[in-house]
Amino acid sequence: MKETITQVALENGLKVLLKEIHTAPIISQWLWYRVGSRFEKPGYTGISHWVEHMQFKGTPNFPAGLLDKAISRDGGYWNAFTYLDWTTYFETTPADKIDLALSLEADRMVNSVFDENEVNAERTVVISEREGNENEPLFLLDEAVQSSAFDKHPYKNEVIGSIADLQNITRDDLYAFYRDHYNPGNAVLALAGDFDSERMLEKVRRIYQALQGHSVPEPGNPREELLQREKKIEIHGPGETTYLQIAWRAPAAADDVFFAFTIADSLLTGPASLNMFGGGGISNKTSRLYQRLVEKEYAISVNGSLQATHDPFLYAITITVNPKHQPEEILALLDNELDALRQAPVKQAEIDRAAKQARALFAYGSENITNQAFWLGYSEMFDDYSWFTRYTSRLAEVTPEILVDTVRKYLNREQRVVGIYYPDGVRP
Amino acid sequence: MNPNFIDPRSLPGPEDIFRQILPNRIVLLTRSNFNSSSVVVSGYVAAGSQLDPLDKLGLAHFTALALMRGTARSDFQSLYDRLESAGASLGFGASVHTTSFSGRALAEDLPLLFATLSECLSQPVFPPEQVSRLRAQLLTGLAIRAQSTRDMAALEFDSLLFPDHPYGRPEDGYIETINNLTRDDLVAFHQQYYAPAGMKLVVVGAVSADQVFELAEKNFSSWVTDNANQQQSLKAVKPPLTSITRKVIIPGKSQADLVMGTLGPKRKDPEYLAASLGNSILGQFGLMGRVGDTVREKAGLAYYASTSLNAWIESGSWEVSAGINPGNVEKAAALITEELRRFTTEPVTQEELEDNQNNYIGRMPLSLESNSGVANSILNLERFDLGLDYLQRYPALVRAVTREDILGAARKFIDPDKLIIVSAGPDGKVNGKP
Numbered sequence: 001m002k003e004t005i006t007q008v009a010l011e012n013g014l015k016v017l018l019k020e021i022h023t024a025p026i027i028s029q030w031l032w033y034r035v036g037s038r039f040e041k042p043g044y045t046g047i048s049h050w051v052e053h054m055q056f057k058g059t060p061n062f063p064a065g066l067l068d069k070a071i072s073r074d075g076g077y078w079n080a081f082t083y084l085d086w087t088t089y090f091e092t093t094p095a096d097k098i099d100l101a102l103s104l105e106a107d108r109m110v111n112s113v114f115d116e117n118e119v120n121a122e123r124t125v126v127i128s129e130r131e132g133n134e135n136e137p138l139f140l141l142d143e144a145v146q147s148s149a150f151d152k153h154p155y156k157n158e159v160i161g162s163i164a165d166l167q168n169i170t171r172d173d174l175y176a177f178y179r180d181h182y183n184p185g186n187a188v189l190a191l192a193g194d195f196d197s198e199r200m201l202e203k204v205r206r207i208y209q210a211l212q213g214h215s216v217p218e219p220g221n222p223r224e225e226l227l228q229r230e231k232k233i234e235i236h237g238p239g240e241t242t243y244l245q246i247a248w249r250a251p252a253a254a255d256d257v258f259f260a261f262t263i264a265d266s267l268l269t270g271p272a273s274l275n276m277f278g279g280g281g282i283s284n285k286t287s288r289l290y291q292r293l294v295e296k297e298y299a300i301s302v303n304g305s306l307q308a309t310h311d312p313f314l315y316a317i318t319i320t321v322n323p324k325h326q327p328e329e330i331l332a333l334l335d336n337e338l339d340a341l342r343q344a345p346v347k348q349a350e351i352d353r354a355a356k357q358a359r360a361l362f363a364y365g366s367e368n369i370t371n372q373a374f375w376l377g378y379s380e381m382f383d384d385y386s387w388f389t390r391y392t393s394r395l396a397e398v399t400p401e402i403l404v405d406t407v408r409k410y411l412n413r414e415q416r417v418v419g420i421y422y423p424d425g426v427r428p
Numbered sequence: 429m430n431p432n433f434i435d436p437r438s439l440p441g442p443e444d445i446f447r448q449i450l451p452n453r454i455v456l457l458t459r460s461n462f463n464s465s466s467v468v469v470s471g472y473v474a475a476g477s478q479l480d481p482l483d484k485l486g487l488a489h490f491t492a493l494a495l496m497r498g499t500a501r502s503d504f505q506s507l508y509d510r511l512e513s514a515g516a517s518l519g520f521g522a523s524v525h526t527t528s529f530s531g532r533a534l535a536e537d538l539p540l541l542f543a544t545l546s547e548c549l550s551q552p553v554f555p556p557e558q559v560s561r562l563r564a565q566l567l568t569g570l571a572i573r574a575q576s577t578r579d580m581a582a583l584e585f586d587s588l589l590f591p592d593h594p595y596g597r598p599e600d601g602y603i604e605t606i607n608n609l610t611r612d613d614l615v616a617f618h619q620q621y622y623a624p625a626g627m628k629l630v631v632v633g634a635v636s637a638d639q640v641f642e643l644a645e646k647n648f649s650s651w652v653t654d655n656a657n658q659q660q661s662l663k664a665v666k667p668p669l670t671s672i673t674r675k676v677i678i679p680g681k682s683q684a685d686l687v688m689g690t691l692g693p694k695r696k697d698p699e700y701l702a703a704s705l706g707n708s709i710l711g712q713f714g715l716m717g718r719v720g721d722t723v724r725e726k727a728g729l730a731y732y733a734s735t736s737l738n739a740w741i742e743s744g745s746w747e748v749s750a751g752i753n754p755g756n757v758e759k760a761a762a763l764i765t766e767e768l769r770r771f772t773t774e775p776v777t778q779e780e781l782e783d784n785q786n787n788y789i790g791r792m793p794l795s796l797e798s799n800s801g802v803a804n805s806i807l808n809l810e811r812f813d814l815g816l817d818y819l820q821r822y823p824a825l826v827r828a829v830t831r832e833d834i835l836g837a838a839r840k841f842i843d844p845d846k847l848i849i850v851s852a853g854p855d856g857k858v859n860g861k862p
Contacts, residue, residue, distance in 0.1 A: 023463040024797045025438075056715065064725070068714030073783045075790015094790050121728035124753075129731035132751045134682035135577055238680030240571040271515070280532060280800070282517050285508040297561055300568040322564060323571075353513050360515025360534050363465045367798040424680070 005376070006197045007385065012213030013185030016204055017376045017385060019192040021369055027193030028092040028373035031105045032381055035181040036085045037159045038310060039219045044177070045154075046161015047169055049082040050126050051178050055089065056080070057118045059111035062104050064118070070100055082159055085310040086381040092370045095194040099203070105189075106207045109182050119171040127167075130160045137237055137421050138318065144235050145247050145419040146314065153224045155313055185213030190377035193369050223311060225249060227415045239423040242321040244330055248416045250315035253308035254383040259394040260406040261306060261315065263354050267346065268337070269304030269317060271357035274375070274391070275365035282357055289317065292337050298325045310382040315410070327420050341407050346400045355396040362392060436820035439792065445806055445816050446637035450649050452624035457806050458631040458640040461799055467538050467633030468799040469518075469545065470807055472526035474626030475617070478594035478662060483608060486601020488522035490566060490609055491617045495520050497558035500551040504558055507544065516541055520548070524594050525741055526811075527622075532800070535634035539643060546647040549627075552618060559611045570603050577685040578751075580676045581852035585687040588672055588848045589745055590665055623655035624648065628810050632803040665743045667691045668846045673761075676852035684754045684853025688761060692746035692841055695739040695812045699840060701825055702833035703746070704737055708784045709776050709834070710767070711735025711748060718771070719748055722763050729753070729760050741812075746841055757851045769844040775831035789823045 006018040036048050058064035071078045076093030078101070091101035133139040143158050150156035189208075191200060226249045251257045265272060270284020284290050284303070293299035300320040307313050317334070321327050365371045379387040437443075440459055448456045477488040496518065498504050511518055516533035518541060529549075533541045573579045583598055590596030600606075629648070631640045667690055693700045711719040716734040723733035733750035748768075752760045795801050796819075809818050 024793050026793055026797060065714075065721070069783060072714045072787050073790075075787050075792070075794065077791070077794070092794060094793060097790070121726070124728040125724055125731055128683065128729070128751060128753055131682035131753060132731055137575070238678065239575040241568060241575075270512075280517060282512055282515055283508065283519075284512075286505070286512045295561070297564065300565050320568060323568070324564075357512070357515040360466070363534055364532060367461075367464045367466070367800075369797060 005385070006201065008201060010184065010205065010208060012208065012211055013215060014208050014213060015188045015380065016201065017188065017190045017380075018195075018197045018200055019372060019376055020195060020197055021192055021372060022194050024369065025095040025194050026092060026369045027095045027098040027191060027195055028090060028370040029098065029101050029105065030088055030090040030190045030373050030377045031109070032086055032088045032188040032190065032377040033181060034085070034186050034216060034381060035087050036083050037154050037157055038085050038221065039181065040154050040157065043165060044169060044173065045157040045165045046126065046159070047165075047174060047177050048087055049159055049161065050122065050166070050169065051174055052080050052082045052087050053122050053126060054114055054119065054174060054178070055108050055112055057115065057122070058113055059107050060113070061107050061111065067104060070104070074100065076101065084155055084159065084307070084313065088377065090370065090373070092373075098195070102203060102207055106211065109184070109187065110211060112178060114171055114175045114178065116171045119174060123166065126160070127163060130163060130166065133160060137239055137241070137243060140235055140237055141243055141245050141419050141421040142316075144233055145245050145316065145417050148231050148233050148419070149227065149247050149249070149314055149417045150224055151222075153221050153311065154219070155309075155311065181216055183213050184208055184211050186216045188377045188380045190373050192373035192376055221311065225312060226410070227417065230414050231417045233417065233419045234422060235419070236422050236424055240323070241423060242323070242327060242426060243421040244319040244321055244327040245316055245419045246331070246334065246416055247314045247316040247419070248411055249312050250306055250410070252310060252312050252382065253379070253387065257406050258308070260398045260402045261410065263351055263395060263398045263403055264341070264407055264411070265304045265306045265315065266354040266357065267341070267350060269302055271354065271361065272304065272306060273361045273365070275361060275371055280364060282361065288337055288341070289334065292333055293319065293330060298322055298330050298333060308379070308382055331418065335413060338407065338411050342404065346403050348400060351398055351400065351403065352396070355392060358395050359392050436823065439819045440796065440802055440806065441820040442816040447816065448641050450624070450645060452649060452652050454624045454627045454629055454644070454648055455810065456629050456631075456641060456644050457810060458635075458637045459802055459806065460634070460636055461632060461802070462634050464634055464799055465535055466532055466799065467535050467541070467631060467635050468530070468532045468803045469538075469541055469629070469631050470528070470530040470800070470803045471627065471629040472528040472807075473549065473622055474525070475522070475527045475621035476525040477522050477597070477599040478524050479617070479621055480597070480601075483605060484613060485597055485605040486566070486599070487609055487613055487617050488527060489599045489601065490562070490606065491614045492520040492522040492527045493566070494554050494559060494562055494614055495548040495552045497562060498553050498555040499547040500553055501547050504555070507548075510540060511544060514540055518544055518548070522599050524599065530800075538631070538635055538639075542643050542647040546651065549622060550651040554611050554614045554618075556611055559614065563606060563609070566600070566606050567603060570600065570606065573600070575678060577678055577681055577683060577852040578749075580678060581685040581687040581850050584674055584676050584852065585689070585747070585848055585850045586745070588674065588850065589668070589689075589691065590743070593665055594662055595665070595740065595743060621655060623653045624651050625656060628807060630803045630806045630810070632799040632806070662742045665691060667841075667843070668848055671845060671847050671849065673849045676850065677855045678852055679854055681854045684752050684757050684851045686750045686752050686757055686760060686849075686851045687747055688764060688847050688849040689745060689747035690842055690847055692737050692744035693739055693837070694742060694744055697739070699833075699837040700739055702829045703837040703841065704739075705781070705784050705788065705826070705829050706771070706776065706834040706838055707735050707737040707746065708787065709780045710771055713780075713784055713787060719764060719767050722767055723750055723760055727760075727763060729756050729763070733760070733764075752851075754853045757853070761849055765844050765847065768842055768847070772835075772838045772842050772844060775835045778831065781829070781831055781834070785826050785829070788826045792819070792822070
């Protein structure tokens with residue numbers, strides 16, 4: 001991927017990335033903070049996400065209500081996301097309207113109010129968001145598997161937090177967390193679209209130069225490597241459908257082996273997309289596990305999930321079980337398929353195919369300026385921007401030998417969590 | 429106020445959308461975008477779920493999904509191997525009026541995408557073992573649907589708003605009707621209703637119009653059938669005569685989903701644009717409009733609470749949806765009803781109108797930046813017969829809507845005392861939570 005971008009670090013620590021794209025009169029701004037569930041202490045799960053909600057409640061300069069109207073009035077759209085390693089805020093607007101988005105992000109970096117009444121109203125909103133998630137069997141299964149796959153690392157918790165913590169967190173807890181993590185020294189500002197980089201940089205300097213920055217220390221989480229034994233968990237809930245999820249420790253995104261792992265995932269469960277906005281995906285019907293499990297009518301669907309994270313997280317395969325079969329049968333077939341990958345060399349052509357699929361997915365995602373700006377900042381949260389620019393070439397560099405070594409090291413029976421969601425009444 | 433001026437010439441229009449009709453009556457539309465390296469293909473044939481017999485609901489949907497399970501030329505395996513190896517995608521799905529398709533590929537693979545689309549539409553063979561496999565997948569999909577508070581609330585809402593009408597029936601059918609369907613039903617449905625007449629095909633991306641027309645002729649002109657478009661006008665729908673409240677119990681869930689509303693305009697009704705702007709004020713603009721402000725921001729009752737206007741060919745619906753703690757459903761429904769009452773008794777403010785007009789016009793470049801965004805817009809121009817210059821006329825049409833137009837549209841369609849109100853969720857308290 002050849003492209004020119006401007007990368008600058010301001011004196012207060014704010015890292016700025018700019019990419020000019022002149023295909024449409026649009027600019028997308030993303031402001032990333034190194035804060036997410038990885039930074040949360042026991043008793044405070046969900047606090048990063050709740051702070052994100054409070055960032056929409058206004059500052060003295062941009063009171064609540066005015067903020068959302070201001071962006072929408074210009075035809076823009078905006079939102080925010082909180083994840084394991086990061087929290088990010090974005091606005092995509094007509095190019096001549098970006099100044100407002102620039103000002104308001106800088107303003108709410110330091111001036112959000114966190115009004116007590118707003119905090120309490122938002123408590124029920126966040127709890128309602130969690131209750132909506134709890135309606136989904138796969139949320140419940142994910143949560144149980146994730147919790148069982150870590151000993152102490154905060155990756156064991158769902159980003160949304162536990163109901164108990166959401167009921168106990170106070171306004172002062174939220175505000176202190178905000179003050180600790182929101183400042184230029186802990187942020188990356190990424191802009192892509194129809195602007196002149198030099199002029200844009202001037203604007204950014206003008207807006208941010210008065211803000212004090214400090215870096216935020218790493219949370220000092222214990223690094224959790226491969227699981228030491230197989231764990232099996234069962235959960236029960238409403239419905240008629242059985243789900244099976246198998247999770248192994250995955251390498252951190254900055255680890256070289258992550259790219260071999262990405263190819264392994266692609267061969268097993270189909271190509272995954274890094275596109276957050278538009279672009280769509282590619283079906284996985286020729287993947288090894290679809291062929292073995294769905295085409296043979298043991299399963300209804302199969303999907304893989306590999307996340308790019310700062311610390312080693314999880315690789316999970318989730319299977320919707322065909323009601324005529326038992327999850328244990330499927331697990332045995334999956335093990336056969338993994339054995340095959342471990343024993344027989346993969347053809348180079350299969351790796352090349354996975355790399356071409358990744359290139360196609362990037363081409364689809366590149367049409368969208370919001371996506372392009374997202375990509376600029378995203379990989380800074382667990383590595384740096386070169387991780388992204390070298391993504392497809394590093395996939396293409398994976399050899400059959402590296403691939404086999406990776407599967408042998410990571411995807412073993414004794415190093416995983418097997419979780420099963422049984423609908424009530426199916427199994428006592 | 430900023431008039432957010434957009435040069436109409438920068439928007440897709442008759443100068444750069446090319447339209448051609450093949451001898452077999454397939455309508456082709458294309459617009460080039462050489463800033464991207466890919467192409468998007470989308471369109472439909474006139475074979476929708478309105479043609480499903482009542483005891484075979486889900487037939488159009490089942491047929492659509494089975495098209496890619498094997499053709500006279502390729503089996504399931506080789507069909508998907510071809511697409512996935514190229515990083516391309518293609519899919520089909522049925523709605524009430526049409527069976528639609530969409531696909532994308534790198535520009536160099538457009539011939540592959542066209543060839544695959546053509547053989548799936550004209551020569552599917554519905555292999556028995558694939559039909560049986562697909563049936564099991566559909567049945568599991570329906571079992572999952574039965575557990576979705578959101579899906580079940582929407583299903584019940586549609587059936588109450590459109591009684592004895594295709595708009596009130598699920599395109600994906602019911603467990604009994606999917607079990608009833610045979611391979612012969614799929615074959616017959618395809619033979620009887622799939623036809624080039626009534627088919628629209630839109631291509632947007634890094635390809636010239638000439639290339640598109642040439643490739644289309646090569647791949648689609650040999651498809652000839654005797655089928656005329658057999659879709660008939662649907663019977664007229666009437667608004668609810670009284671409020672109807674229904675609760676769908678799904679045990680063991682944490683949250684209830686609420687869907688309430690009434691009929692809305694057709695896409696071609698003169699009130700459509702006023703209703704659409706009004707809907708934006710009511711439950712879209714900013715953080716979900718007035719309804720979001722009342723239910724989420726002020727009362728803290730829901731994570732989401734918004735409105736939607738679904739304007740179809742023969743009618744439409746105007747809906748409010750919210751995810752609510754089961755103990756708060758009635759409270760939320762009462763707050764929403766009051767918002768609807770205000771919306772039908774007072775005109776929106778001038779500021780609200782201008783904000784939303786600016787939003788509608790300002791967001792046009794955003795919705796048209798990707799190939800799929802442009803393809804969807806062009807397909808809608810054709811579907812609703814709006815004219816190739818519609819997007820260029822659109823800013824002026826939006827500016828022409830007045831506060832009185834919005835109040836008029838609100839009053840015409842919404843009677844806050846005659847609403848369909850459906851919630852789906854657990855019965856009473858869950859896990860000791862209020």
